[in-house]
Amino acid sequence: MSGKVNIIGGGLAGSEAAWQAARLGVPVVLYEMRPERGTDAHLTGGLAELVCSNSFRSDDSERSAIGLLHEEMRRCGSLILAMADAHKVPAGGALAVDRDGFSDAVQAALEAEPLIEIRREEVCGLPAADQGPDRTSTIIATGPLTSPALSEAIGAITGEDSLAFFDAIAPIIYKDSIDFSKAWMQSRYDKEGPAGDAAAYINCPLDEQGYEALIDAMLAADTTEFKQWEKDTPYFDGCLPIEVMAERGRETPRYGPMKPVGLTNPHNPTVKAHAIVQLRQDNALGTLYNIVGFQTKMKHGEQVRVLQTIPGLEQARFARLGGLHRNSFINSPKLLDETLALRSRPDLRFAGQITGVEGYIESAAMGLLAGRFATGRLAPPPPTTALGALLNHITQGADAATFQPMNVNFGLFPPHPERVKKALRKQAYCQRALTDMDGWLSAATIAAE
Ligand SMILES: Cc1cc2nc3c(=O)[nH]c(=O)nc-3n(C[C@H](O)[C@H](O)[C@H](O)COP(=O)(O)OP(=O)(O)OC[C@H]3O[C@@H](n4cnc5c(N)ncnc54)[C@H](O)[C@@H]3O)c2cc1C
Numbered sequence: 001m002s003g004k005v006n007i008i009g010g011g012l013a014g015s016e017a018a019w020q021a022a023r024l025g026v027p028v029v030l031y032e033m034r035p036e037r038g039t040d041a042h043l044t045g046g047l048a049e050l051v052c053s054n055s056f057r058s059d060d061s062e063r064s065a066i067g068l069l070h071e072e073m074r075r076c077g078s079l080i081l082a083m084a085d086a087h088k089v090p091a092g093g094a095l096a097v098d099r100d101g102f103s104d105a106v107q108a109a110l111e112a113e114p115l116i117e118i119r120r121e122e123v124c125g126l127p128a129a130d131q132g133p134d135r136t137s138t139i140i141a142t143g144p145l146t147s148p149a150l151s152e153a154i155g156a157i158t159g160e161d162s163l164a165f166f167d168a169i170a171p172i173i174y175k176d177s178i179d180f181s182k183a184w185m186q187s188r189y190d191k192e193g194p195a196g197d198a199a200a201y202i203n204c205p206l207d208e209q210g211y212e213a214l215i216d217a218m219l220a221a222d223t224t225e226f227k228q229w230e231k232d233t234p235y236f237d238g239c240l241p242i243e244v245m246a247e248r249g250r251e252t253p254r255y256g257p258m259k260p261v262g263l264t265n266p267h268n269p270t271v272k273a274h275a276i277v278q279l280r281q282d283n284a285l286g287t288l289y290n291i292v293g294f295q296t297k298m299k300h301g302e303q304v305r306v307l308q309t310i311p312g313l314e315q316a317r318f319a320r321l322g323g324l325h326r327n328s329f330i331n332s333p334k335l336l337d338e339t340l341a342l343r344s345r346p347d348l349r350f351a352g353q354i355t356g357v358e359g360y361i362e363s364a365a366m367g368l369l370a371g372r373f374a375t376g377r378l379a380p381p382p383p384t385t386a387l388g389a390l391l392n393h394i395t396q397g398a399d400a401a402t403f404q405p406m407n408v409n410f411g412l413f414p415p416h417p418e419r420v421k422k423a424l425r426k427q428a429y430c431q432r433a434l435t436d437m438d439g440w441l442s443a444a445t446i447a448a449e
Helices: 010-023 065-075 077-084 099-112 148-158 206-219 242-248 299-306 360-374 386-397 422-448
Strands: 004-009 028-031 055-058 094-097 114-118 135-141 161-168 173-174 203-207 275-281 288-291 319-322 323-329 345-350
Touching: 004 010, 004 360, 010 028, 010 077, 010 114, 010 360, 028 319, 055 065, 055 203, 055 360, 065 077, 065 360, 077 094, 094 099, 094 275, 099 114, 114 299, 135 360, 161 203, 203 206, 206 242, 206 299, 206 422, 299 319, 345 360, 360 386, 386 422
Parallel strands: 004 028, 004 135, 028 114, 135 345
Antiparallel strands: 055 094, 161 323, 173 288, 173 319, 203 275, 275 288
């Protein structure tokens, strides 16, 4: 059993790790450098701030790997999932949250937990190994925008150069500036969300000519300049800027975020749109909407000019414009053991996006595990669960030579031993995972008694 846990970084992973460790009876000191020192993407001093989209993606725990991860985390008593459920906004089959309400609630819960002390300061170096009776361990959960001094200290101790790639942020628009004589509310295939809403998205239709003009405008727009080191850094495919997607193929956005399927324009029901731009609710009040898939590195003035050519967005007012950021992560398959501890310094654990998972919930999931492991509960979850599959991938399954950040997906799970029809395979994976998750949780409870 660990005596005390220091956690560096109060984002998605660090907040979840602190909660888990404290709930298992271990005192925690949580260090967060904001608001004293900011990052290129965070806007507030709040814990668990969402820096871009407000969506935790699909909440379908019967057919989707991310929805399954949600459910497993709920069963593990996740703070992030509990507060997401409490602050969700309509988003079809996805779990999306009011970002401020969510962050405030996570922070309030952590502040109210007697075993957690929150210190607002930047940690610039790593502690020496604790040989004393206290057995203090440390979790590094400083995310893709780890401050430079700490990045340097991590580089020195791992002996590895950090890898890097880019993510881009999508713009957010005020709903009351959208022209609903052209746009309409509808979820794809009228899919009902957890709150029973079937019309969660705002849709803006484009005909062929409008689509081609938009692609031309995006391709011609001025983008943020790259520095030399940035030119050598690859994008992660899951978060491509829309104009880079268009560069790869003019039709690519039409088969991605702008696909015109499952939607009928009530203003013109007999004419099928060539492409559709969707906006998803961004706050509980329903006053802000982000443009789905429109992460961009276009310069701010260019974003306004280009996006206002979309039907319905001609008068759009922007609450936040898109942007570009660097993302750093360590080579986990080479450096970490199966409890997220550094092989060369087992008192140091890593959690969150810095371990090479990708996404809010995947980051929180690695926080959840690191927090539990730091209390001395060292049995990893079975690889048949979403938590176990992701952990297994980053610490053992992935090839260290080509390691790239990863979302949770069924490709990371061991094949199902029974022959299951293709149409039922995802359900079979999910059922097996939840059974194994319950078994793992009860074994951990018995072991602790
Ligand atoms: C701009 C951007 C957009 C993204 N968009 C999405 C998205 O739309 N959807 C999605 O699923 N994922 C997205 N991601 C990826 C990822 O899910 C998020 O970065 C997520 O917040 C990662 O969680 P984390 O806890 O690992 O890091 P964070 O949430 O970033 O938390 C790390 C915390 O550590 C603090 N910190 C850093 N250095 C120090 C230090 N030295 N001392 C003390 N505190 C420190 C930071 O202030 C921060 O609060 C995005 C990432 C970025 C950077």
